[in-house]
Amino acid sequence: MTIDQSLFQRTPVPIALLDAQLTFVDFSDRWLNHFGLSRNTLGKPFFESMPKLPEELKLDIDYCLEGVSFRTDSMRVILENGDSVWYEWKIDSVKDDDEEVSGVILVLEDVTEKKLDEAHLKKSQEVARIGGWEVDLLMNTIYWSNITREIHEVSNDYVPNLEEGILFYKEGHSRETITRLVKEGIEYGTPWDTELQIVTAKGKNLWVRAIGEPEMIDGKCVRITGTFQDIERRKKAEIEHKNISKRLALATKASGIGIWEYDVQNNEIFWDPNMYMLYGIEASNFEGVYEAWQACVLPEDSERTSNAVQDAIEGKREFNTTFRVRWPNDEVRWIKAEATVIRDEKGAALRMIGANTDITELKTAQLQLVTSEESLQGAFENSSVGMALVGMDGRFIQVNQSFCHSLGYTNSELLKLTFQDITHPDDLEIDLALLREVVEGKRSTYQIEKRYFDKKGQLVYVLLTVTSVKKIDGEISHFISQIVDISSRITAEKKLKGLLQLTTNQNNSLLNFAHIVSHNLRSHAANLTMISEFLLDETLAKEERKDTLTMLGRASHGLNETIAHLNEVVQVKLETEKKLKVVPLRKTVDKILMDVHALINENNIQVRVDVPNEMNIKGVAAYMESIILNLVTNAIKYRDHKKECTLTIYANAEGQYIELIVEDNGLGIDLERYGQKLFGMYKTFHGNKDARGIGLFITKNQIESMGGRIEVESEINIGTKFRVKLLKA
Amino acid sequence: MSQLQSACIVDDDPIHLFGMKILMKRLDFSDEVLVFQNGQEAIDGLLDRLGAGKPLPLVIFLDLNMPIKDGWGFLDDFVKIPHHNRERVTIYVVSSSIHPLDQERAKKYEVVGNYIIKPVNEQELKQILVGKD
Missing domain, CATH: 3.30.450.20 (PAS domain)
Structure with missing residues (x-):
């Protein structure tokens, strides 16, 4: 090794010297810094000491160890956590004196950040569609970057001149503007940044942003560099926005x-x-x-x-x-x-x-609607017609005061009920049937007269009108029930019927009266006329005259009697509606039985009385006595001699009436035959010598004058039962 | 010989019966006068007569207002008597009633010859005899 150690260490790049076995022989300080290693890494194996490195680096080192003099590349390695790290390297083989490869010199750098910046720039230029261009005014050449060419939609090998470049700008405003800007740029070095329209090689209109920076040397423009950006989308959005704003302005003004x-x-x-x-x-x-x-x-x-x-x-x-x-x-x-x-x-x-x-x-x-709703609500609430909203299940949803008033329930009580709960059972079926027809769409409304029970259980007669209310989809949401309380009308009707009955009765009495006059008074009068004619006849034999005088006496007596009876009847009629007083029933019965006890004993009648002591009736004491006397004596008079005679008197309370029953086991009356005439005047049916045909007539009149009724049940040879209904005191 | 063989009075009023008998005797009205107190008695009596082979009276004076069976009841029963002899009989309703309804009702019976309002007088009886000639 001939390299100066200290010089190697101070080299301002990350550089390392490896032997043929790939152990560290030396490295620069920058290496240690760059990879975070310490100096005692010296002599350690390279790959074991370093972080994960690209496979391509290993191959390049091997190439160099095998005699390739130089390798350089940049590659990335993907770490386990997914990060990628870019490395750039240069490798030189180191040879010894024998020209044998003894190791490698390696320059290795983490260039991840640099790489990313580059990538971002490129990417952003692509995304932003920014192209570059340059005009060399000395050489009169023009350079367009690839993106610039793309924007102009020309082929990659297209080389324009300045004039051609300007001709891409759309005729008119755009071309005039760029011509002026370029001219000014060349003459005065004025930079520009403008947005204009070009027409691409393929004839497409496109908005671009053109930036130009003239470079001046000695007051003369030598070069202009610039960028060229496709801003069609932004511009379009802008224009669109402008249009929308304009429209909005128009719209807001109009609205x-x-x-x-x-x-x-x-x-x-x-x-x-x-x-x-x-x-x-x-x-x-x-x-x-x-x-x-x-x-x-x-x-x-x-x-x-x-x-x-x-x-x-x-x-x-x-x-x-x-x-x-x-x-x-x-x-x-x-x-x-x-x-x-x-x-x-x-x-x-x-x-x-x-x-x-x-x-x-x-x-x-809205106010009008609220007012009309309020008035509707007011009409509902204050209507004299009872109104209710009724659910599909019959439940009351809402009821007005009149409705509550008619039925005696409070609002909240009614809302817990269904109409079925308070309808008279006899009227429910027809009501439900009609309601079903409404639900089935066969009719939209119906009206019936029906009866409800009010809270006290009293019948309430109403005229009911039911109408369905539909939702928007046509389904029925609820019903509106309107009731007109006709109880008073029904009561009046009943009263009227009562009055009619009374009138009929009185009419019958009158007829009866006419009949009495016709038959009875007249018969006496006729007799008297006939007899007086005989008496006037001179030729009448002595014996005959005597008989005729006897007959005269009988006739006048009969007339007298009839007049007395009539008087009695008239008396009853006149005293109708006489002040009724409380009459103790038992006491009256006992008194009469006492009065006739001789008659009872004489005829050996078995009498049984079952009338409670506390029973009082509303009536006239004298009438009551007369009535009971009449019925008792009738029972005795028409007794069946062949039987052991019984007479039973008993009484039942029946609502506002007391029913007094006088029952015997006597001869009985053929009611089929005489039923209608039984209570008429001068009707006798037995040919009994005591029968005068006046008793039951007066009895009936007396009973009716006290607001009561008399009925008879009888069977021949079984007995007769008179039922007298009297007002309870 | 009287004008008629047999006549009949159905009436419960003794005074009327008394008067009728005097009048009929004066006119020599009939040989025989049958008297019944009410309708039922009359029907029974007449049926007995028919049973005994005796003829029905040609004239019957019938009161309306009687106990047990009144004049109407008698009329209803009488028309049902199944005997040819019955068709020759004329019934005269004799009543004190001047009620027009009674007269109308009586005339509905074919067998009723006339309605005589009490009191009966000689002239009326004579008239009947003329009709029966």
Whole structure:
């Protein structure tokens, strides 16, 4: 080794000397620094001491050891962690005196960073489509880089001259501009940086950025270097942006959207022309400060609006509000405002940028809608018709006061129920059937008369109208039920029916009366007429005259009696609706049985009484006595002599009535035959000598005058049962 | 010989019966006067007569208002008597009722010759005899 050791070590490149066995013989200080090694690496094997190196380096060292004098290359090695490291090397073989290779001198450098920079530059030039060019004015030659050629869409071997270069620029503005710039550059050394259009070799229009830097020597331009960049996309985007902005400006103007900006820190407000229109003021009348805007806002909305601005600035909530402004002509307009807040990196609000639109028409329509909804709601709530929204399952969704009132439930009670819960069972089926038809689309509405039970369990008669409400998709969402409470009408109807019945009864009584007059009074009158004629007849035999006088007495007696009966009947009729008093039923029965006990004993009648002591009826005591007496004596009168006679008197409470039953096992009445006449006046059916045909007639009248009824059940030879319904006290 | 062989009165009013008998005797109305107190009695009696081979009375004076079976009931039963003799019988309804409904109803029976409102007088009985000649 003949190399000066110290000189080797001080060489300012990473250099190492290896023997034929590839152990370190020496290295420069720069080597140690570069690879982070210490001097005692000396004598150690090269590859074991170094980090991972490219395979190609090993091969090149081997080549040199085998006699190749010089190798150089740059390659990268991929480390296990995926990083790549670029190495550049130069290898020289070292020979001894015998011309034998005894080792190698190696210069090795990590050039990763350099390599990356290069790669980035190239890449970025490719991506940015930046080409280079140079014009040598002395030689009058022109150089274009590959990208420059690509941009011009010429072949790689194309060499232009200056004139040709200029002719690529589009005729007109672009060509004139570049001609002038090049001229100025050559004459005065003025650099340029401009954006112009070229027409490529293939005829495509393209925007480019051209930069030129003239190089002057002794006031004369010798060379111009520059770059050439394809900016078509950016330019296009720019133009597009310009167009969009223009369109936006047009659109905002047309739509009346006002754009504003508020410089929060400096209290400056900038308005576009639309803003002035929205606020109905001239630009010259607007001071451009926050307070000036505030002054435009209607006082009622001022505080709320200011708070909204403040909240937006503090970042509490988005600025999105509506408020009213008053124009100078006092017209009030609704404004909808939205804005975004722009902040610095610390979050402090710098500016607000926003838009205003006039929504007066919308707001007016909205208010009208709200008003109509409110009035609808009001109509629903205050309607005298009971209204309910009913779900598909029959549940009440919403009910109004009238509905609640009719049914006696509170609102919240009804909302827990379905209509099925409160419908009379007999009316449910028809209601459900009709509802099903609505659901199936066979009809859209129906109306029925039905009965509900109110909260107290009383029947409520209603006229129900059900209408379906459909969703947008046509499915039924719920039903509207309207009920008109017709209970009072039904009650009135019933009352009317009652009155009609009463009238019919009275009419019947009148007919009866006419009949009585016709048959009974007249029969006596006729008898009297006939007899008096006989008495006037001179030829009448003595015996006959005597008989005739007897007959006269009987006839006048009969007339008297009939008149007395009639009087009795008339009396009952006249005293109808007489003040009814409480009459103890048991006491009355007992009193009558006491009165007729001689008759009972005489005829050996078995009497059983089962009338509770506490039972009281509403009636007239004298009538009650007369009624019971009549029924008891009838039972005795028409007893069956062949039987052991029984008489049973008992009573049942039945709702607002008490039913008094007088039952015997006597002769019975053929009701099929006499049923209709049983209670008529002067109807007797047995030919009994005591029968006067007046008792049951009066009894019936007395009972009816006390608001009661009498019915009879009877079978011949089995017995008769009179049922007397009386008002319970 | 009386005008008719047999006549009949169905009435429960003794005064009327008394008067009728006097009037009929004066006119020598019939040899025989049958008297029944009510409709049922009359039907039974007449059926008995037919059973015994005796003829029905040619004239029957029928009251309407009677117990057990009234005049209407008698009429309904009488028209059902299955005997050719019945067709020669004329029934005179004799009632104190001046109700037009009663008169109309009575005239619906073919067998009813006339409706006589009580009291009956001689003239009316004479009229009947003329018709029966």
